Amino acid sequence: MAAGVAVMALAGCATGPTQYQPRTLSVAQQEVVDQKPPSLRPLYRALFEEGRRNEVLNLMEIGAAAFHLQEYDLARAAFDQAIVNIESVYADNDAAHRARSLWYEEGEKEFKGEPYERSMVFYYRGLLFLREGDYGNARAAFMSGLLQDAFAEEEQHATDFASLIFLAGWAARLDGNGSLAKQHFAEYRRLRPNGPLPDDDDNTLVIAETGSAPRKLADGVGHYQLVYRRGREIQTQGARLETAAVSQSLFPIEDVFFQASTRGGRTVDRIIEGKVQFKKSAEATGDALTSVSDSSVLAGLSTSAGGAVAAGFHTITAIGVAAQGLSARSRTRADTRYWRRLPDQIHLTTVRSDPVSNGSRMVFLDADGALMVDRVATIAVHYDGKGNGFAFVRSTPEGVSP
Numbered sequence: 469m470a471a472g473v474a475v476m477a478l479a480g481c482a483t484g485p486t487q488y489q490p491r492t493l494s495v496a497q498q499e500v501v502d503q504k505p506p507s508l509r510p511l512y513r514a515l516f517e518e519g520r521r522n523e524v525l526n527l528m529e530i531g532a533a534a535f536h537l538q539e540y541d542l543a544r545a546a547f548d549q550a551i552v553n554i555e556s557v558y559a560d561n562d563a564a565h566r567a568r569s570l571w572y573e574e575g576e577k578e579f580k581g582e583p584y585e586r587s588m589v590f591y592y593r594g595l596l597f598l599r600e601g602d603y604g605n606a607r608a609a610f611m612s613g614l615l616q617d618a619f620a621e622e623e624q625h626a627t628d629f630a631s632l633i634f635l636a637g638w639a640a641r642l643d644g645n646g647s648l649a650k651q652h653f654a655e656y657r658r659l660r661p662n663g664p665l666p667d668d669d670d671n672t673l674v675i676a677e678t679g680s681a682p683r684k685l686a687d688g689v690g691h692y693q694l695v696y697r698r699g700r701e702i703q704t705q706g707a708r709l710e711t712a713a714v715s716q717s718l719f720p721i722e723d724v725f726f727q728a729s730t731r732g733g734r735t736v737d738r739i740i741e742g743k744v745q746f747k748k749s750a751e752a753t754g755d756a757l758t759s760v761s762d763s764s765v766l767a768g769l770s771t772s773a774g775g776a777v778a779a780g781f782h783t784i785t786a787i788g789v790a791a792q793g794l795s796a797r798s799r800t801r802a803d804t805r806y807w808r809r810l811p812d813q814i815h816l817t818t819v820r821s822d823p824v825s826n827g828s829r830m831v832f833l834d835a836d837g838a839l840m841v842d843r844v845a846t847i848a849v850h851y852d853g854k855g856n857g858f859a860f861v862r863s864t865p866e867g868v869s870p
Contacts, residue, residue, distance in 0.1 A: 490517035508533055508542065524553045525579040525805055528589060532809035535592055536862050540599070547593045553578075554586050554616070584682070584727040585807045586616035587629055594635060595860065598642075598673065601852030607639035617727070628730075630659040631722040631814050638666065638673060638818070642856055664719050670818040672849060672857030676707035676718050676830055679812025679863070682728035686802040694802035696729040699812050704843060704863045706833035707815045718815035725812055811862070821849055821857050830861045 493501065497516040501509050511533055515526040531546035557580055580586070590613030597606035610632045617627040637652030653665055680699030687693045707718040731744055821828075832843040843864065849857040 488518070488521065491519055493517065504542070505537065505539060507537065508539070521578050522805070523578065524550050524581060525807065527553075528581065528585065528807045529809055531589070531592060532807070535596070535860075536809070540596060543592065544596050547589055547596070550589050551593065551612075554580055554589060555612075579803070579805050581807065582684075582728065583617050583619060583731070584724060585810070586619075587613040587632065587727070588724070588807070588810055589613070590616060591632060591635070594632075594639070595675070595858070598635075598639060599850055599852065599858045601854050601856065603639045603643035607636050607643065610636040610639065628659055629722070629727060630656055630663070631816070633659065634663070634721060634816070635673075641666065642854075660719075660721065663721060664817065666818040667820070669820050671855060672819050672821040672859065674709055674718065674817050674819060674830075674847070674849075674859045675861075676815045676832075677811035677813070677860075677862045678702075678704040678707060678815065678832065681806060681808050681810035681812070682725040684802075684804045684806045686804050691802055694804065696725070698725045702812050703834055704832045704840060705813075705835045706837060707861075707863070708831050708833065709817060709819070709828065709847070710831060711819075711821075711828045714819070716817055716819065718817045720813055720815050722814040723812070724810055724814065822855075828859075832863050 493513065493516050501512045501516070504512050508530065511526060511530045515523065515530065518526060527546045527550035531543045531550060534540070534543035534546060581589070590609045594606045594609035594613065597603070597609055613632045614627045614629055614636075617629045617632070633652055633656040637649045637656060640646075640652060641649035657663060657665070679702040682699060683697045685695050685697055687695045706720065709716045709718060828847040828849065830845045830847055832840045832845075834840055845861045845864075847859050847861055849859045851857050
């Protein structure tokens with residue numbers, strides 16, 4: 469699909485944003501669009517119309533929308549292609565390091581996403597692997613997301629994506645590697661000292677997403693500076709699982725806006741010409757997060773028994789395309805493109821369940837902990853072939869539809 473998207477010619481502009489005309493779809497591309505579910509067709513059309521410059525962004529949007537609609541095959545294909553593009557520049561090797569050096573000297577460029585966006589691609593891809601019962605590849609995806617969290621501009625920062633570390637531990641646990649799971653969970657507790665750990669008999673992961681995506685805005689004279697702001701009009705702040713046997717609050721494991729607006733726990737003031745500038749005043753939360761070690765990332769590169777990195781997943785990198793589609797150097801306005809279907813927060817819990825359980829629902833709460841009666845969702849637990857469950861729900865109507 470993505471191979472049919474040709475490279476769009478890019479032109480720098482020092483006096484204002486460059487205007488891009490949508491491309492006319494070929495007959496084959498139109499056929500692809502027509503074959504997709506109606507609610508996803510505008511996203512596939514945008515993928516073809518906007519070409520290489522927005523290919524990764526549109527693949528991110530397609531993947532998230534398909535995931536939320538339970539179109540898992542389409543989500544898988546979109547995220548896999550996005551990963552091919554991302555890892556062409558953000559792999560952990562010399563060729564990618566050189567590509568990043570060249571990349572940030574260019575003006576207008578193809579969208580590859582900010583560190584938190586790239587991490588979230590691997591978050592969703594890992595969840596898809598978990599749903600399929602492929603625990604080794606799930607863990608490899610979560611570990612790859614941690615690497616993306618560490619790669620920011622030309623520098624590397626300590627990774628602090630607690631949800632990815634927890635999920636790597638959960639995947640290792642399901643894969644029968646108790647020692648590796650223990651290592652990941654210990655690292656997770658350094659980030660979230662009060663965060664829950666799975667009980668010994670838990671077999672089901674439950675995830676709820678709330679709120680709308682962090683926003684990127686242009687700031688400063690000439691709009692050359694990039695700043696982050698939380699999503700608009702966020703009302704949902706909590707989630708609670710209710711079954712016939714239990715009422716259990718989900719733990720707010722990840723603030724996606726915090727991930728967007730920090731590097732290794734240090735709060736970003738603004739980004740100017742590819743360089744992060746940090747706020748001078750330290751924040752308590754950020755200070756706590758900077759103590760995180762890189763042991764989880766290093767563990768992800770191990771190929772020891774029971775903790776295999778799933779080499780087949782990592783072979784989808786494509787370093788050779790790193791420099792394709794780049795424009796001549798030029799000074800441009802801040803790149804305010806962002807992944808609009810991301811949540812504001814991720815909540816999760818683990819429970820013991822079995823296929824005969826039914827009647828479960830997710831209730832969402834406002835900032836005061838009060839029930840939001842218009843945001844109650846029925847939960848369907850999916851069980852893989854090994855008896856482990858996975859459930860996911862997204863709060864509505866916040867965020868971009870679907």
